[in-house]
Amino acid sequence: NAGVTQTPKFQVLKTGQSMTLQCAQDMNHNSMYWYRQDPGMGLRLIYYSASEGTTDKGEVPNGYNVSRLNKREFSLRLESAAPSQTSVYFCASSQGHGELFFGEGSRLTVL
Amino acid sequence: GQQVMQIPQYQHVQEGEDFTTYCNSSTTLSNIQWYKQRPGGHPVFLIQLVKSGEVKKQKRLTFQFGEAKKNSSLHITATQTTDVGTYFCAGPGSGAGSYQLTFGKGTKLSVIP
Numbered sequence: 478n479a480g481v482t483q484t485p486k487f488q489v490l491k492t493g494q495s496m497t498l499q500c501a502q503d504m505n506h507n508s509m510y511w512y513r514q515d516p517g518m519g520l521r522l523i524y525y526s527a528s529e530g531t532t533d534k535g536e537v538p539n540g541y542n543v544s545r546l547n548k549r550e551f552s553l554r555l556e557s558a559a560p561s562q563t564s565v566y567f568c569a570s571s572q573g574h575g576e577l578f579f580g581e582g583s584r585l586t587v588l
Numbered sequence: 589g590q591q592v593m594q595i596p597q598y599q600h601v602q603e604g605e606d607f608t609t610y611c612n613s614s615t616t617l618s619n620i621q622w623y624k625q626r627p628g629g630h631p632v633f634l635i636q637l638v639k640s641g642e643v644k645k646q647k648r649l650t651f652q653f654g655e656a657k658k659n660s661s662l663h664i665t666a667t668q669t670t671d672v673g674t675y676f677c678a679g680p681g682s683g684a685g686s687y688q689l690t691f692g693k694g695t696k697l698s699v700i701p
Contacts, residue, residue, distance in 0.1 A: 518693060519594075577633060577689065581630050
């Protein structure tokens with residue numbers, strides 16, 4: 478049982494480039510999330526999808542877009558990457574308001 | 589918006605000493621969750637507290653939810669090197685924001701053998 482799978486695990490971008498982080502869960506969870514983690518800042522919610530077909534902004538949505546492709550998959554897109562988006566990105570899923578199951582993270586560096 | 593504050597930010601303890609981290613919310617919470625993140629790893633769920641004044645134990649870990657449901661604590665008795673990591677509390681928003689889990693900045697625990 479893989480749980481939550483994120484790709485890629487590492488990525489280096491130049492300022493202005495675009496990329497998509499992919500996330501898939503195999504636990505049949507309704508809700509999915511994207512967080513970013515920066516040193517000393519904890520985990521901050523970028524976007525979430527409470528259920529298939531819905532997406533909502535979190536605390537720090539600027540510069541990002543998301544797509545809930547189906548119940549399993551939730552992608553995060555950076556249209557024009559900026560150095561301020563250098564971070565570790567975590568995808569998570571949950572069944573309702575229960576515990577979050579996190580992926581292993583994607584480390585993104587924007588030069 | 590909702591704020592979740594955690595103290596201390598860092599804690600260094602000798603192996604065998606006790607450790608406590610505290611979490612305070614600016615709003616009343618319907619529940620609070622605790623996570624542990626090992627160095628280089630991802631957050632892993634530890635527990636969820638729902639009731640006012642609730643106390644739960646997991647071996648050497650004791651979790652408490654305040655009577656007003658605005659604060660919580662995690663206490664580790666007789667720390668071990670396996671306890672190293674960052675401990676986060678997290679609380680949901682209310683109403684339409686109930687899926688927005690706000691995390692504290694975490695307490696990083698170092699255990700000196």
